[in-house]
Amino acid sequence: xxxxxxxxxxxxxxxxxxxxxxxxxxxxxxxxxxxxxxxxxxxxxxxxxxxxxxxxxxxxxxxxxxxxxxxxxxxxxxxxxxxxxxxxxxxxxxxxxxxxxxxxxxxxxxxxxxxxxxxxxxxxxxxxxxxxxxxxxxxxxxxxxxxxxxxxxxxxxxxxxxxxxxxxxxxxxxxxxxxxxxxxxxxxxxxxxxxxxxxxxxxxxxxxxxxxxxxxxxxxxxxxxxxxxxxxxxxxxxxxxxxxxxxxxxxxxxxxxxxxxxxxxxxxxxxxxxxxxxxxxxxxxxxxxxxxxxxxxxxxxxxxxxxxxxxxxxxxxxxxxxxxxxxxxxxxxxxxxxxxxxxxxxxxxxxxxxxxxxxxxxxxxxxx
Numbered sequence: 001x002x003x004x005x006x007x008x009x010x011x012x013x014x015x016x017x018x019x020x021x022x023x024x025x026x027x028x029x030x031x032x033x034x035x036x037x038x039x040x041x042x043x044x045x046x047x048x049x050x051x052x053x054x055x056x057x058x059x060x061x062x063x064x065x066x067x068x069x070x071x072x073x074x075x076x077x078x079x080x081x082x083x084x085x086x087x088x089x090x091x092x093x094x095x096x097x098x099x100x101x102x103x104x105x106x107x108x109x110x111x112x113x114x115x116x117x118x119x120x121x122x123x124x125x126x127x128x129x130x131x132x133x134x135x136x137x138x139x140x141x142x143x144x145x146x147x148x149x150x151x152x153x154x155x156x157x158x159x160x161x162x163x164x165x166x167x168x169x170x171x172x173x174x175x176x177x178x179x180x181x182x183x184x185x186x187x188x189x190x191x192x193x194x195x196x197x198x199x200x201x202x203x204x205x206x207x208x209x210x211x212x213x214x215x216x217x218x219x220x221x222x223x224x225x226x227x228x229x230x231x232x233x234x235x236x237x238x239x240x241x242x243x244x245x246x247x248x249x250x251x252x253x254x255x256x257x258x259x260x261x262x263x264x265x266x267x268x269x270x271x272x273x274x275x276x277x278x279x280x281x282x283x284x285x286x287x288x289x290x291x292x293x294x295x296x297x298x299x300x301x302x303x304x305x306x307x308x309x310x311x312x313x314x315x316x317x318x319x320x321x322x323x324x325x326x327x328x329x330x331x332x333x334x335x336x337x338x339x340x341x342x343x344x345x346x347x348x349x350x351x352x353x354x355x356x357x358x359x360x361x362x363x364x365x366x367x368x
Contacts, residue, residue, distance in 0.1 A: 051274070173213070
């Protein structure tokens with residue numbers, strides 16, 4: 001009996017320390033590296049629920065109960081890179097490659113606009129077939145036809161001049177996930193020609209140019225530790241992006257990491273809550289990867305503090321081909337045509353899809 005009481009007392013003390021760190025994060029919006037590690041390693045279901053209640057408070061203070069829907073257009077699955085975790089890496093000879101034409105991309109936008117989307121996300125591998133001129137032409141065409149819409153690009157690492165040209169053509173936002181902020185861990189996930197230093201430089205260029213800038217990281221990637229996640233969170237605090245996309249690592253059968261365990265819903269949700277407390281006005285997606293490993297993943301993500309979903313506007317014929325990881329959602333509620341279905345799912349948890357660009361709030365990310 002004495003042993004049980006001492007153990008219970010120890011658990012209470014550990015829980016109190018975790019709660020204290022959550023309170024400190026809410027009050028100060030930052031933690032030390034050691035505190036981040038202690039918080040991540042000390043998490044528990046009770047601590048998570050405490051965190052999520054706070055996360056929802058700040059989510060709703062900035063965004064109400066509106067969830068922003070981004071229309072995702074995956075326009076090419078060719079990529080010059082060979083990242084060890086990615087299903088469209090250049091070494092995957094079994095990938096069914098495709099490229100959408102400008103006309104097909106505009107048709108996706110036409111469909112999406114009619115459904116209520118006011119943000120289009122053009123995402124693709126680093127495909128040199130699309131010249132700078134061609135990309136600027138696509139962006140300009142979308143902006144000319146839908147001037148009330150935002151355009152987000154996710155095209156990987158480019159030069160400062162390229163980013164500037166795309167911004168001048170009409171792009172509003174750019175998403176470039178850093179994947180991990182620890183240099184040695186970055187090297188373990190990427191071939192030698194890709195470096196964390198260059199990835200970070202691109203992010204700073206994007207902010208300098210004036211993009212609403214997004215980054216993010218995988219949760220549970222091979223070799224990842226709490227110390228690596230602490231580096232990710234400190235980097236996000238330093239960068240202060242307007243958007244952050246985090247989702248669980250999901251293996252792909254045609255990559256070197258095919259046999260590695262995937263990331264978990266539990267840790268992903270906890271990190272979403274931490275991000276909402278640290279940067280409360282952040283645009284924070286409940287990612288497709290989260291919905292892939294849990295049928296209720298997106299709803300759980302919203303209840304943990306996320307406020308963005310990204311249904312797929314790509315033509316049905318190519319959705320399965322943009323396979324970054326195994327079993328990626330590409331039909332059913334993930335189809336953009338099912339806006340009403342997705343809205344009903346949001347309504348069941350007390351939210352609704354917003355017909356809005358959903359820009360980053362002007363108010364500073366602080367709270368009292």
